[in-house]
Amino acid sequence: MDILNRLAESIDYIEKYLDQPLKHEEIAKIAYCSKFHYQRMFYMLTGVTLADYIRKRRLTVAAQKLAASHSLKYGYNTPESFLRAFSRLHGISPSQAREKGRTLRAFPRLSFHIQIKGVLKKNRFR
Template sequence: MEKLQRMTECIAYIEDNLEGELDMEEIAKIAYMSKFHFQRMFSMLTGYTVTEYIRNRRITKAAQELLNEDARVIDIALKYGYESPEAFTKAFRNIHGISPTAAKKNSHSLKAYPKLSFQIQLKGDVEMDYKIVEKDAFTVVGKSISTTTVGGENHRTIATFWDESNVNGFTAELAINCGELGLLGICLEFDQKLENITYLIAAEKNIEEVPSDWLESEIPSSTWAIFPVHGAMPDAMPKVWQRIFSEWFPSTGYEHSGGPEMEVYLSNGDPASENYYSEIWIPIKKK
């Protein structure tokens, strides 16, 4: 569980530097991970993006100082990295629902985001099956959306995207030309700060002429860790994702290679059935 210990060290570093510059590369180095992998693991373990956590902690600390110290709003704003009182007031209001000035008069309305801590435990009661496979590059076709990861909005948006695609006939049309992997849900791209992702509902390309409103993308050659998912959609999938990042990565010699991730929905079976079988594919490399 060495990786989870390093994540705890990252939290300590963030706390010690809330008043200064926090560089994502430096934080990731403490965890001995790439910036990409650190941000993915942090998000999966905590439900927050790193930048969201830092922002919430800074606003929490700022609120405490507003109430307990005779400090001006502008001084606290600059102390926690805001360029102007207006920017600070906007961020403060988004978290607490009131302005910094009003907070001085009514502290009962404030929220607090406590410092995170990681419970480092050995979980051997439930085995986690997986296999490692090599797969050459292949082309997929489908439709995509861009969604923010802040506050878990991506989960809600992606679920709606699937619902709409099932209702409007897109997934049925896509399924006619599916390869052996069936329908794919692909986290195609992550922005630098992990605030947005591009998500693609797709299938392996098996047709020459692709509809004009479909996207065509190449999935690079990779070594994949493949995890079986047993159970009805959509509830079964998030549980396995969480275990991958909280248990599997910390206890193995692999790390995320930074490429697209795939949810594989095989053609056979009813996704609403408790016996439904699907898979999660994650590109990996040796540490």
């Protein structure tokens, strides 16, 4: 179960520093893995690449802020690049998202839980 704790710690790190450049090597180090192993394991467990997870989480958080000044904080160099990425993910522009009644897609933060089930078999001795 230790690996799940390490993965959870790496997700905490990602979430804490979403507004800063993230190096995959540093994230993997938190989980005591090589970059290659971490990325493979991350994809196998989540079905999404590490880079895609970070990108979608940044867009989700930036969408919650909905201001160009905040979007720059999440790794978009220009308001135009944010607008394109935002529109691709949500299907509408940030200005449309501000309209009352609009809903946005969200990419929720990951968390890991494990459930182990077992079956007890009766031993039959003769």
